[in-house]
Amino acid sequence: MTKPKFKFTFWRVVAALILIAGAVATFQRFVYGLGYATHLSDDFPWGLWIGFDVISGVGLAAGGFTITAIVYIFNLKKYHCIVKATVLTAFMGYVLVGTALLWDLGKYYDIWHALVFGNHHSAMFELAVCVASYIGVLALEFSSIALGKFKWLRKPVKFLKKSYILLVILGVLISTLHQSSLGTLYVIVPEKLHPLWYSRLLPIYFFFTSIGVGLGMTVVESYLSWRGMGHEAPLPVLANLVRGMVVIQLTFFVAMFEGLIVSHKLGYLVDGSFESGMWWLEMALWVFIPTIIAFRKKWMMTRFGVFAAGFSGVLGFLMNRLNVSMTAFQWSAKVKYVPSWQEMAVSASFVVVSFIIFAYAVKYFNLFHEEDEESIEESAVKAV
Amino acid sequence: MPKAMLVDITECVGCGVCSEACKKEQKLPGPVGKKKDYANYTVLREEGDDVYVRELCMHCTDPTCASVCPVSALHKTPEGPVVYDFDLCIGCRYCMMACPFGVPKYEWQKPIPKIKKCIMCYDTRIKKGLPTACSQACQEEGGGATYFGERSELLAEAHRRIKENPDTYAPHVYGEHEVGGTNVMFLAPKDRPFESLHFNTKLPEEALPELTWQVLNKIPVIVPVWATFLTGMWWLNNRKTEVEENEGSKKIRDEKHGEGEND
Ligand code: SF4
Ligand code: SF4
Ligand code: SF4
Numbered sequence: 001m002t003k004p005k006f007k008f009t010f011w012r013v014v015a016a017l018i019l020i021a022g023a024v025a026t027f028q029r030f031v032y033g034l035g036y037a038t039h040l041s042d043d044f045p046w047g048l049w050i051g052f053d054v055i056s057g058v059g060l061a062a063g064g065f066t067i068t069a070i071v072y073i074f075n076l077k078k079y080h081c082i083v084k085a086t087v088l089t090a091f092m093g094y095v096l097v098g099t100a101l102l103w104d105l106g107k108y109y110d111i112w113h114a115l116v117f118g119n120h121h122s123a124m125f126e127l128a129v130c131v132a133s134y135i136g137v138l139a140l141e142f143s144s145i146a147l148g149k150f151k152w153l154r155k156p157v158k159f160l161k162k163s164y165i166l167l168v169i170l171g172v173l174i175s176t177l178h179q180s181s182l183g184t185l186y187v188i189v190p191e192k193l194h195p196l197w198y199s200r201l202l203p204i205y206f207f208f209t210s211i212g213v214g215l216g217m218t219v220v221e222s223y224l225s226w227r228g229m230g231h232e233a234p235l236p237v238l239a240n241l242v243r244g245m246v247v248i249q250l251t252f253f254v255a256m257f258e259g260l261i262v263s264h265k266l267g268y269l270v271d272g273s274f275e276s277g278m279w280w281l282e283m284a285l286w287v288f289i290p291t292i293i294a295f296r297k298k299w300m301m302t303r304f305g306v307f308a309a310g311f312s313g314v315l316g317f318l319m320n321r322l323n324v325s326m327t328a329f330q331w332s333a334k335v336k337y338v339p340s341w342q343e344m345a346v347s348a349s350f351v352v353v354s355f356i357i358f359a360y361a362v363k364y365f366n367l368f369h370e371e372d373e374e375s376i377e378e379s380a381v382k383a384v
Numbered sequence: 385m386p387k388a389m390l391v392d393i394t395e396c397v398g399c400g401v402c403s404e405a406c407k408k409e410q411k412l413p414g415p416v417g418k419k420k421d422y423a424n425y426t427v428l429r430e431e432g433d434d435v436y437v438r439e440l441c442m443h444c445t446d447p448t449c450a451s452v453c454p455v456s457a458l459h460k461t462p463e464g465p466v467v468y469d470f471d472l473c474i475g476c477r478y479c480m481m482a483c484p485f486g487v488p489k490y491e492w493q494k495p496i497p498k499i500k501k502c503i504m505c506y507d508t509r510i511k512k513g514l515p516t517a518c519s520q521a522c523q524e525e526g527g528g529a530t531y532f533g534e535r536s537e538l539l540a541e542a543h544r545r546i547k548e549n550p551d552t553y554a555p556h557v558y559g560e561h562e563v564g565g566t567n568v569m570f571l572a573p574k575d576r577p578f579e580s581l582h583f584n585t586k587l588p589e590e591a592l593p594e595l596t597w598q599v600l601n602k603i604p605v606i607v608p609v610w611a612t613f614l615t616g617m618w619w620l621n622n623r624k625t626e627v628e629e630n631e632g633s634k635k636i637r638d639e640k641h642g643e644g645e646n647d
Binding site for chain 1: 600
C-alpha cells in the first residue's frame, strides 16, 4: 500500500477551514446557547441539525441493514464484496448521528434519559431505543468483520461470526423500526406539514425509501473510494444496486402519487408555490433522473453513469428528508428559516469527519477487498 | 375531578391583569409582552373592535406535548393541569413541534434552556385547592371574563349562556371537542365567531396522540411476523445452496447458483 505524503491539496484546505468554522460554532453553541448560535426560534424549533444530521443521517446509513440482508438473508453472495464497506459506513454514520444530536439537545448531558425514562407513546422514544441498540449491533457486526486481523481477538471474533446471521436479522428488525419511526415523528402534526408531504403512511414511506438510499449510498461510496484510492466494487454489482434502487423508488412513487390523488392534493403540484417547486425538484432527483439513466444500457455500462444515477438518488433522498423536516414545516410556521453559518459549519464538519474516517477505513481495513478467511460461509463465497 | 378555565371573550375588557398576575405568580422576568415566550405564559391577542383573546396553554385532556415527550417530562395531572419537570427534560423540543396550539416555548438565550409554558399554577395553587392566579385576578380586579372550576360545570355553564343568549354568543364552545377536548375553553361573540379570531377551527375532534399510537401499537404485531419472515428467507435461501452443493457436481452448482442470483 502506498502512503502518499501529506500534501496541501485544495480539498484538504477546504476541509480544514470547515473544521475550524465548526469548532468556533461549537464553542458558541455550548457557551452562549442555541439562540446565539442558530436561527432556531419558538416558531421554528427544529432546523438543520435535526433535518440533516439526524433525520437524513440515519437514512444515509441505511446501507448497513440493506446490504447485509441482501447478502446473508437473501443469500446473494456476489454482493459480499461490499458488506465490509457498508457495515463500516453504517456504524460510523450512526455514531456520528448520535454525536451530532448532542449539539441540538438543550440538555445534551441528559441524553441517556431517553433510554431510561421512556415514554412508550412517543415516536422519539422508539427512535432513541432503536438507534442505541442498533449502534450496539453494528459494533458487533463490524468487529466480526474487521477485527479478524488482530491475532489476540481471533476467538471472540470467531464466536461473533458463528452468530452473525442473528446479528443481521436483529439489525434488519431494528432498522425497520427506527427508519420508519423517523416518519412517525411527523404523523402527529397533520396541520403543520404541507399536504404534499404529510401522510399517515409516512412511517412506511420512510422505511421503504431508506432501502433505496441504502443501495444508492453504497454505489456512491464505492465510486468515491475508486476516485480517491483506486479501490472499488465490480461495476456489474453496482449497476444492479442502482437498478434495485430505481425499482424501489418507482414503487414508492406510484404509491405516494396514488395517495396524492385519493386525498385530492394534486392541485398543490401545480400551484406554482415554493413548496411545489421543491417537490418537483425532489422527484426529479429521486425518481426521474435515476430511472432514465437506469434504462439506458449504454450509460449503465460506464462507471460514471452508474455513479450519476446513484448520486442523483441520494440527493433526491436528502431533498425529501429536508423537505419534510424544513420546507413542509416552514409552510405552516410564521417565520422563514435559513440556517445560521454556525449551523451549517457544524453540519458540514460532520460530513468532513465522515469523509476522513471513511478514507482511512478504506485504506486500513481494505474495505473493498475480498479475503477468503473473512467470509462466514466460505464455501458459498468461493462458489461465486 | 379535573379543574378547568372558561374564558368568555364577550366579557373581556382587555385590562391585562391576568397576564400581570401570571407574571407575579410564576416569577417571570420583564414586563408583560405581546407574544407568548419564555417570560410570558399568557398574553392578549388584539382582534380589533375591542375584542381580546387570551392565549395560554389549553391543558388538553389528551395532551399532544406529553405524548411526544420521549422522557415524560411533560405530563397530565389528575387535577387537570399539564405540568413540566425540568430534571427529566432533555431539550429535544419535540413538544414545541407537536403542540397544536404552539404553546411550549424555549429559553433560547440560555446555555441550558428550559421549556416554558403555563402550568395552570399547579404547584402553588391547584394542589392546594386554590383557583389560578389569572382567573382570581380577572374576577377580583379585571373584567370578570376568566372563570375557574370543574370542567363539567364550566362546560354546562357555557352551554347555558349560549342557549339563553343566542344573540350574544357564537354557538360553539371552543375546547369542548377540539383535539379530544381541552381544560381551557372559550366562548366567542356572535358577530366574531372563532374563525375570525384566529382560532384554529380546522383541528380534528380526535386527540392527536391517537395518530402516533395507531402506528406504534402495530410494532408488537409487526416484529414477530417480520422476524419469522426474515429467518424463513434465510433458511430457504441458504438451504438452496446446501442442497445444490450436496447433489450436483461443482459445475452444475455454479450454473444454478448463477440463475438464483438473478431473481
Ligand atoms: S395546548 Fe399544547 S402545551 Fe398545552 S397541553 Fe395542549 S399540547 Fe400541551
Ligand atoms: S423538550 Fe423536554 S419537555 Fe419537550 S419533548 Fe423534549 S424532553 Fe420533553
Ligand atoms: S383579566 Fe380578565 S378581563 Fe382582563 S384581560 Fe384578562 S381575561 Fe380579559
